[in-house]
Amino acid sequence: MTSTDQTAPSAESVPTQVRTRFAPSPTGYLHLGGARTALFSWAYARRFGGTFILRIEDTDLERSTPEAVQAIIDGMQWLGLEHDEGPFYQMKRMERYREVVAHMLQQGTAYYCYSSPEEVEAMRERQRAAGEKPRYDGTWRPERGKTLPDIPEGRKPVVRFRNPLDGDVTWDDVVKGPITISNRELDDLVIARPDGTPTYNFCVVVDDWDMKITHVIRGDDHVNNTPRQINILKALGGTLPLYGHVPMILGADGEKLSKRHGAVSVMDYPAQGFLPEAMLNYLARLGWSHGDEEIFSMEQFCKWFDLDHLSKSPAQFNPEKLAWLNNHYIKLADNERLAALVRPLLEKEGAQFDGAPALAHTIALLKERANTVNELAPAVMMFYRQPAPDAALVTQHITDAIKPALQDFAVRCATVEWNKAALGAMIKEVLAAHTLKMPLLAMPLRLIVAGQLQTPAIDAVLELFGREVVLARLQNYL
Numbered sequence: 349m350t351s352t353d354q355t356a357p358s359a360e361s362v363p364t365q366v367r368t369r370f371a372p373s374p375t376g377y378l379h380l381g382g383a384r385t386a387l388f389s390w391a392y393a394r395r396f397g398g399t400f401i402l403r404i405e406d407t408d409l410e411r412s413t414p415e416a417v418q419a420i421i422d423g424m425q426w427l428g429l430e431h432d433e434g435p436f437y438q439m440k441r442m443e444r445y446r447e448v449v450a451h452m453l454q455q456g457t458a459y460y461c462y463s464s465p466e467e468v469e470a471m472r473e474r475q476r477a478a479g480e481k482p483r484y485d486g487t488w489r490p491e492r493g494k495t496l497p498d499i500p501e502g503r504k505p506v507v508r509f510r511n512p513l514d515g516d517v518t519w520d521d522v523v524k525g526p527i528t529i530s531n532r533e534l535d536d537l538v539i540a541r542p543d544g545t546p547t548y549n550f551c552v553v554v555d556d557w558d559m560k561i562t563h564v565i566r567g568d569d570h571v572n573n574t575p576r577q578i579n580i581l582k583a584l585g586g587t588l589p590l591y592g593h594v595p596m597i598l599g600a601d602g603e604k605l606s607k608r609h610g611a612v613s614v615m616d617y618p619a620q621g622f623l624p625e626a627m628l629n630y631l632a633r634l635g636w637s638h639g640d641e642e643i644f645s646m647e648q649f650c651k652w653f654d655l656d657h658l659s660k661s662p663a664q665f666n667p668e669k670l671a672w673l674n675n676h677y678i679k680l681a682d683n684e685r686l687a688a689l690v691r692p693l694l695e696k697e698g699a700q701f702d703g704a705p706a707l708a709h710t711i712a713l714l715k716e717r718a719n720t721v722n723e724l725a726p727a728v729m730m731f732y733r734q735p736a737p738d739a740a741l742v743t744q745h746i747t748d749a750i751k752p753a754l755q756d757f758a759v760r761c762a763t764v765e766w767n768k769a770a771l772g773a774m775i776k777e778v779l780a781a782h783t784l785k786m787p788l789l790a791m792p793l794r795l796i797v798a799g800q801l802q803t804p805a806i807d808a809v810l811e812l813f814g815r816e817v818v819l820a821r822l823q824n825y826l
Contacts, residue, residue, distance in 0.1 A: 366398025374416035377613035378423035394650040402431035423614035445546040460505040504542035517575035522592035529575040557586040568593040621720030626674040634663035683708035693725035699732035735799025772807035
């Protein structure tokens with residue numbers, strides 16, 4: 349093998365059957381960067397009627413856990429990013445990897461290396477001392493006319509890929525543009541360990557090859573892996589996919605997004621009261637744009653999404669903008685759906701639902717003000733607990749001077765038609781009869797009925813509490 353000059357197809361040349369994949373390592377939660385990568389890969393497949401594949405890269409036995417696998421599955425399900433094939437697990441494909449390694453050894457594109465880890469580290473130390481880039485020196489690499497050392501007794505070899513010695517690896521990255529890496533910068537990569545287990549870069553190539561992946565959209569922390577994977581794939585005779593490396597997500601301070609910026613695990617967000625459609629809309633705009641469009645459905649996104657408008661610059665995570673989007677989607681959300689999310693939060697606080705208004709109705713009244721489901725729950729709680737207004741507020745607002753108006757209001761409550769419009773008209777009549785301004789009557793009514801000074805329009809609140817509850821609570825103060 350000599351040179352490996354290659355150029356991937358441009359973003360414009362879309363194959364007839366698009367096949368994308370999301371391939372996380374289950375060594376922790378599904379983070380926001382991974383979720384965005386999954387979203388972009390999913391949307392591209394959806395736009396072209398292609399196939400989206402979920403692959404779990406679980407060969408890191410020390411760090412991979414079943415809990416992390418489940419966290420990935422749960423995150424994808426919450427976001428609604430349904431896969432068409434998979435999930436495939438690399439640990440279940442060991443036989444296939446060994447088969448490919450054996451083929452490469454037979455073809456001469458890979459070789460056994462008996463250098464010990466200590467010997468490899470020593471050679472790299474010598475190279476560093478000489479100002480050279482550390483890399484395997486090819487001691488066990490077969491060459492024409494070369495005599496290899498004697499095999500050390502009892503030592504199990506690794507298998508190394510026979511990387512080209514000259515030439516370049518070039519690909520037209522759909523995000524970053526053309527990238528060229530000299531083969532002299534690349535090592536003879538270990539593709540199988542002494543126990544026969546394959547390494548990450550090798551498994552990725554075999555999987556992408558077998559699964560006929562056409563587009564690899566992933567974080568730019570994988571840029572250094574790409575030339576190695578291209579060389580291995582070409583050695584196998586595989587078709588090169590189109591590569592696109594998306595810049596990372598940064599915090600508002602310009603640093604890499606981490607726990608100190610708040611939640612970074614996708615599954616932290618439903619627990620904080622965010623809706624999946626808000627998260628999807630927000631992630632879609634982190635590093636991609638369609639004109640000035642800020643709010644759009646996933647159906648619209650899949651119609652618009654292309655690789656040409658992925659940003660070359662890192663995106664900054666803005667919690668305030670996510671909250672604004674979440675408020676938008678809460679206002680659009682079905683009230684019964686929100687009720688199912690809010691009810692468990694109310695139950696934890698001892699809410700009483702017997703004789704109280706339907707939860708969906710109180711949510712309809714109050715959801716305009718809520719940025720999250722977790723803000724909506726305490727807002728509607730006033731309908732599901734006994735009021736306990738602050739004594740100082742009672743003294744301030746429920747005075748002897750206002751009680752005649754409250755008494756008049758109570759009398760009229762017994763016969764008024766119980767709807768918002770009729771209640772609003774009746775309140776105006778009481779205000780006129782007692783020469784009062786709205787706050788002087790509305791504030792005491794809020795304290796008596798809801799136990800707090802801040803509520804939506806008093807006529808709407810009274811309508812939901814119902815005639816019997818309002819009259820009974822008024823009676824306690826009259």
